[in-house]
Amino acid sequence: MIFKFALRNLVRFPWRTLLYAFIIFFIIVAMTASFFVWNACEVASDTLHEDYMFVASLVKRVPQGVPLSEVFKCLEHEKVTAFNVTLSDFNYTEYATNAALPTGKILTDGMIDKKEGEVPKVTFQDYACEIYGVENLALVYPFFSGECRIREGSIFTRKGYSGEIAEILIPWYVADAYDIEVGDVIYRRYWRIVGSPGYLYMPTTVVGIYESSKSVSDRSAYPAYIPLSIAEMDYAEVSSVYHTTVEDFTVDRADFVLESRDDFESFVRFASAAEVDFQSANIVFNNSTYDVLVSELNNVNMIALLVLGIVFVVGLGIFIFFTVYLCHSRAKERVLLSSLGMKRIHIHGMIALELCIVIVCSVLLGLGVGQVTASKVCGFINDTVLARASVSEEIQEINSAEDFEITMPLEKNMKIQLFAKDADISENTIALHKIETLQENEIGVSKQRLYFYQTTAELNQYKYPEMEPVEEYEAKIKRDRAPFDFIGISDMSYFELTDLYDDIPENAICCYVSEDSPFVDEEIIFVFRYNVGDCIYNDMYASEISKAFYLHDISFAITGTYKPNEYVSGNDVIMSLEDYYRIFAKLSITDDEHYFKRIGEIYIKEETE
Amino acid sequence: MTILDLKNLSYDYITKAGAVHALKEATASFETGKVYAIVGRSGSGKSTLMSLMAGLDVPKNGELSYLETSFSALDRDKFRREHIGMIFQSYYLLPQLTALENVELSLELAKYKGDRRKRAEEMLSLVGIQKEQFKKRSTQFSGGEQQRIAIARAIATDPEIILADEPTGNLDNENSMNVVGILVDLAHRYDKCVIIITHAAEVAERADVILKMNDGILQAESQR
Numbered sequence: 001m002i003f004k005f006a007l008r009n010l011v012r013f014p015w016r017t018l019l020y021a022f023i024i025f026f027i028i029v030a031m032t033a034s035f036f037v038w039n040a041c042e043v044a045s046d047t048l049h050e051d052y053m054f055v056a057s058l059v060k061r062v063p064q065g066v067p068l069s070e071v072f073k074c075l076e077h078e079k080v081t082a083f084n085v086t087l088s089d090f091n092y093t094e095y096a097t098n099a100a101l102p103t104g105k106i107l108t109d110g111m112i113d114k115k116e117g118e119v120p121k122v123t124f125q126d127y128a129c130e131i132y133g134v135e136n137l138a139l140v141y142p143f144f145s146g147e148c149r150i151r152e153g154s155i156f157t158r159k160g161y162s163g164e165i166a167e168i169l170i171p172w173y174v175a176d177a178y179d180i181e182v183g184d185v186i187y188r189r190y191w192r193i194v195g196s197p198g199y200l201y202m203p204t205t206v207v208g209i210y211e212s213s214k215s216v217s218d219r220s221a222y223p224a225y226i227p228l229s230i231a232e233m234d235y236a237e238v239s240s241v242y243h244t245t246v247e248d249f250t251v252d253r254a255d256f257v258l259e260s261r262d263d264f265e266s267f268v269r270f271a272s273a274a275e276v277d278f279q280s281a282n283i284v285f286n287n288s289t290y291d292v293l294v295s296e297l298n299n300v301n302m303i304a305l306l307v308l309g310i311v312f313v314v315g316l317g318i319f320i321f322f323t324v325y326l327c328h329s330r331a332k333e334r335v336l337l338s339s340l341g342m343k344r345i346h347i348h349g350m351i352a353l354e355l356c357i358v359i360v361c362s363v364l365l366g367l368g369v370g371q372v373t374a375s376k377v378c379g380f381i382n383d384t385v386l387a388r389a390s391v392s393e394e395i396q397e398i399n400s401a402e403d404f405e406i407t408m409p410l411e412k413n414m415k416i417q418l419f420a421k422d423a424d425i426s427e428n429t430i431a432l433h434k435i436e437t438l439q440e441n442e443i444g445v446s447k448q449r450l451y452f453y454q455t456t457a458e459l460n461q462y463k464y465p466e467m468e469p470v471e472e473y474e475a476k477i478k479r480d481r482a483p484f485d486f487i488g489i490s491d492m493s494y495f496e497l498t499d500l501y502d503d504i505p506e507n508a509i510c511c512y513v514s515e516d517s518p519f520v521d522e523e524i525i526f527v528f529r530y531n532v533g534d535c536i537y538n539d540m541y542a543s544e545i546s547k548a549f550y551l552h553d554i555s556f557a558i559t560g561t562y563k564p565n566e567y568v569s570g571n572d573v574i575m576s577l578e579d580y581y582r583i584f585a586k587l588s589i590t591d592d593e594h595y596f597k598r599i600g601e602i603y604i605k606e607e608t609e
Numbered sequence: 610m611t612i613l614d615l616k617n618l619s620y621d622y623i624t625k626a627g628a629v630h631a632l633k634e635a636t637a638s639f640e641t642g643k644v645y646a647i648v649g650r651s652g653s654g655k656s657t658l659m660s661l662m663a664g665l666d667v668p669k670n671g672e673l674s675y676l677e678t679s680f681s682a683l684d685r686d687k688f689r690r691e692h693i694g695m696i697f698q699s700y701y702l703l704p705q706l707t708a709l710e711n712v713e714l715s716l717e718l719a720k721y722k723g724d725r726r727k728r729a730e731e732m733l734s735l736v737g738i739q740k741e742q743f744k745k746r747s748t749q750f751s752g753g754e755q756q757r758i759a760i761a762r763a764i765a766t767d768p769e770i771i772l773a774d775e776p777t778g779n780l781d782n783e784n785s786m787n788v789v790g791i792l793v794d795l796a797h798r799y800d801k802c803v804i805i806i807t808h809a810a811e812v813a814e815r816a817d818v819i820l821k822m823n824d825g826i827l828q829a830e831s832q833r
Binding site for chain 1: 688689
């Protein structure tokens with residue numbers, strides 16, 4: 001009966017019901033909306049703080065870049081959770097492909113199986129690959145970058161690294177060519193330069209075979225690897241290997257991911273204390289976006305909280321007032337119902353029930369509408385504040401490491417150890433990537449650093465060491481090996497290599513052109529692989545060694561390098577045609593009948609025209 | 610037959626000015642078939658007396674009995690539902706209900722077993738409300754009509770006692786006489802005990818017995 005009377009009163013007295021319901025509804029809507037907005041701001045703040053990558057970047061202030069040593073100084077900061085460096089292009093060109101390279105002196109021409117009791121069979125035609133001694137295979141750039149992976153077997157063992165066991169990791173093409181499997185014992189063959197010339201055969205166990213994920217044409221970039229300790233024991237000269245230091249490498253930029261916004265200041269203090277060279281580097285933060293977003297969120301949060309508080313206090317007052325008013329306004333009704341014999345508890349119950357129904361309906365409706373209203377505001381926050389966070393350049397850059405040409409993984413405490421070639425190598429200062437197109441009087445050639453090594457006379461002496469004392473010979477070698485800064489030879493790949501002749505030094509390779517080549521009877525180079533880039537020149541005729549000559553007096557100016565374009569790569573250099581003809585006309589296949597399109601692509605004029 | 614008996618009733622209440630002796634040693638007997646008028650100035654204790662007689666309140670001292678049964682032994686809510694019909698100066702009709710529903714309300718509360726609708730219609734007809742007006746909201750009636758509806762509601766459960774507190778206070782003379790006529794008729798024709806609290810002399814004149822209230826004292830009784 002109470003329920004019936006209550007419902008009838010609610011239905012029959014809509015103005016009172018509606019007024020009360022509207023008051024509660026609006027109070028709840030305002031409170032709900034402000035609460036959800038406040039909550040959304042809180043969540044957004046937390047999310048922003050958790051997801052935002054606080055990056056302190058060490059950026060270069062000088063063209064040479066920031067020395068890697070400065071990066072390592074900052075890396076020690078305890079709040080650095082990850083870092084990412086962008087190596088300078090120059091460094092990459094020079095070192096990346098030669099990482100972990102202890103001069104590359106060790107050569108195996110003909111990596112062969114040697115069965116017990118048999119004399120090793122050596123053939124110059126069976127060119128295998130270079131061997132590099134490495135201190136840590138994991139830090140060899142192709143493995144470090146993920147370009148190379150172990151196809152079979154494993155990397156070196158602990159004993160292998162310590163020199164107890166001679167282990168070798170060979171490239172796939174060698175394994176496939178010689179049908180070598182993991183566990184096989186192969187022999188590295190060294191040419192003994194000092195003392196009695198001859199070969200040294202070093203038994204070595206194949207522990208692994210690696211492969212490259214790239215489709216490569218130049219396999220020389222994929223040598224076999226042995227532990228450095230093995231190489232040093234086998235071949236004394238390896239001990240003179242020059243290890244580059246972190247000072248030798250520069251980065252364009254190093255990003256340090258910090259834990260929180262508060263770490264920026266401590267990072268600067270730490271960098272200052274670590275004596276980071278701020279002449280060459282500058283520290284920048286990506287805090288601006290974060291600060292703006294946090295400020296906006298705080299503002300919205302404050303407003304929402306204020307609305308929530310005000311509406312709660314005022315709304316509570318209004319609610320109490322109207323509830324009391326409604327009860328009082330029904331005093332006559334209570335008297336009447338009492339006079340009609342209705343129990344007081346029933347009368348109060350009926351009125352309470354009416355209020356409860358109104359309150360519950362209003363609250364439910366208010367919660368729904370409040371949530372919808374809040375979602376609009378929250379949507380605004382998401383669409384503006386957080387969306388802006390997600391597209392902030394700083395974050396995007398860090399999140400897309402693959403966009404960088406040369407990057408390192410975001411890992412802390414990663415030690416980088418790089419090795420470079422022999423310290424004797426001098427570097428020409430060549431303006432990088434300044435040349436857009438060729439001039440009429442210029443031509444592009446491959447950039448190859450060649451060194452004059454020895455004359456024919458010396459070669460003869462080498463063949464007959466009794467003609468000259470060894471000490472004098474070595475002194476001459478040292479003198480003559482001064483860098484020649486010989487740049488160019490447009491397309492080495494065009495020449496065929498041979499180790500046909502037994503009487504030339506083991507470390508040398510004769511280049512020749514085949515008989516059907518249009519360059520038969522042209523001069524040919526005689527390249528030493530003993531030291532990377534070493535060479536001598538000979539007047540060579542097809543398949544025949546002939547006279548040699550000095551190139552000491554030949555020099556020319558390097559104009560610069562190309563900016564990579566559809567014709568040339570960044571490794572190519574440009575030189576004047578005059579120099580080109582003076583030095584390379586006979587060596588190169590580029591002549592009146594052929595034209596140069598790009599390195600490695602020479603076309604006969606008649607064919608294309 | 611004495612239906613309601615008052616013996617030495619006293620009632621006090623507290624105001625800011627202090628204790629007020631609203632009723633002092635009131636003694637009276639009420640019989641069926643008669644109209645009683647309790648007259649007196651405002652604040653003389655008339656309404657307090659009516660409230661006690663209806664069982665809405667409890668006296669501080671003295672005793673009230675219905676058909677020789679003390680009020681203290683009664684379920685006073687049930688007593689009002691079944692034996693008392695009350696009429697107020699302000700009618701106390703529920704504005705959200707129609708005339709018919711106002712009358713039905715008392716029947717519903719009294720759990721009337723018969724046809725409530727029919728009974729309500731009869732009662733409204735009895736007090737002179739036209740049938741076509743039955744379903745009009747009570748606020749749409751004139752003062753006289755509202756009071757007649759209130760009388761219909763009061764007598765719908767066929768109570769023996771009808772208590773009317775200034776039933777003509779808000780009515781003009783014509784309507785007052787009509788209402789009083791109905792009440793007198795109820796007493797004389799239907800053998801009800803009608804107790805009217807009034808300060809209108811012309812109303813009191815229609816009563817069979819007049820009781821005077823003066824400062825909480827039920828002073829004299831004059832019988833016509």
